Amino acid sequence: MSKSPIRIGTRASALALWQANWVAQQLSAIEVKSELVPIATRGDREAEGPIATLGIDGVFTKELQKALLDGRIDLAVHSLKDLPTEPVKGLALAAVPLRGSPFDVLISRTGQRFADLPVGARIGTGSLRRKSQLLHARQDLQMLDIRGNVETRLLKLKQEQFDAVVLAEVGIARLGLGDQITEVMPPSLILPAVGQGALALEIRSGDSLAREAVGQIDDPWAHQSILAERTLLATLRGGCLAPVGAWGRVNDDGRLQLSACVLSHDGSRRLYADVLGNAADAVPLGRQAAEQLLADGAGELIEQSRANR
Numbered sequence: 001m002s003k004s005p006i007r008i009g010t011r012a013s014a015l016a017l018w019q020a021n022w023v024a025q026q027l028s029a030i031e032v033k034s035e036l037v038p039i040a041t042r043g044d045r046e047a048e049g050p051i052a053t054l055g056i057d058g059v060f061t062k063e064l065q066k067a068l069l070d071g072r073i074d075l076a077v078h079s080l081k082d083l084p085t086e087p088v089k090g091l092a093l094a095a096v097p098l099r100g101s102p103f104d105v106l107i108s109r110t111g112q113r114f115a116d117l118p119v120g121a122r123i124g125t126g127s128l129r130r131k132s133q134l135l136h137a138r139q140d141l142q143m144l145d146i147r148g149n150v151e152t153r154l155l156k157l158k159q160e161q162f163d164a165v166v167l168a169e170v171g172i173a174r175l176g177l178g179d180q181i182t183e184v185m186p187p188s189l190i191l192p193a194v195g196q197g198a199l200a201l202e203i204r205s206g207d208s209l210a211r212e213a214v215g216q217i218d219d220p221w222a223h224q225s226i227l228a229e230r231t232l233l234a235t236l237r238g239g240c241l242a243p244v245g246a247w248g249r250v251n252d253d254g255r256l257q258l259s260a261c262v263l264s265h266d267g268s269r270r271l272y273a274d275v276l277g278n279a280a281d282a283v284p285l286g287r288q289a290a291e292q293l294l295a296d297g298a299g300e301l302i303e304q305s306r307a308n309r
Helices: 014-029 062-070 128-137 150-158 169-174 208-215 220-236 279-295 298-307
Strands: 006-010 034-038 075-079 091-095 104-108 122-124 142-144 164-168 199-204 244-250 255-263 270-278
Touching: 006 014, 006 062, 014 034, 014 075, 014 150, 014 169, 014 199, 062 075, 062 091, 062 199, 091 208, 104 169, 122 150, 128 142, 128 244, 128 255, 128 270, 150 164, 164 169, 199 208, 220 244, 220 255, 220 279, 220 298, 244 279, 255 279, 255 298, 270 279, 279 298
Parallel strands: 006 034, 006 075, 122 142, 122 164
Antiparallel strands: 075 199, 091 199, 104 164, 244 255, 255 270
16 A cells, blocks of 8 residues: 555634644554645534525535545545535445444523423524424424524524534534533434434545545445435435434344435425334335335425425
8 A cells, every 4th residue: 555645634613723733643544644634614614694594505515526536635534414415426435434423412691491491492502403303393383594603503502692502512522512411312303414423424436545544434324325325315315404313223133124204395295104124224224214215205305495485
């Protein structure tokens, strides 16, 4: 293997840098040298207003992918939930390391749990998936858009712009802020985003050296779970911003279970599917769950959500 360090492209936020450094440490443990190359993305530069108003998927990934194609970096580290399911010619998702928590958490200003929040409580989230699932549980809540990194969102909560915010548990944990969590939201209340808690290690398709290196830190069960979730989303033609929740996991018996939901933008309708099969059949399982949801009317709900962004 070449002694030249693998150039790791990453967003420059604290969380993205933590993730890229973690990958660098995993590579170092198998004696692969690397160096970080921070890259600003559109999602970082345009940090005001709802994320959906930027109008495209991949606002946090496209610049990293362009840097890969241009040869400025050899490996892009993405939060997998930000990576569009549509493949980019010349690039490959080479590895999915061990997955962190896929779940969402509630952080409330007064320490109240979700069920105890007052009528009309103001919830900060920029995710239609989170909004619709929380409204399905409680129609009385006010869902308000929030943007910015984790630290910015927590500051806005402290400034009393919101009564509570909903964030990914994995990001809070990686930043050492776990003591601020009020409640981990159970999957019966809110299913995660596709890929949440996992990292995507993307390379140029023909780069055999990078593929060999990152292949050593791939987690097969996490990779199969992610493959099922992403196949579901691609079959639904949902995109990263659709009100779709999914949770794939390999159970103790070695079988892959995929739970998924699609909601109307206002949370009034919720469609649900749950499938179980061999972990090697991640792609057909993802399609099976999606086809069940589509048969129940998921396509209409996804189209309505696009019209209401």
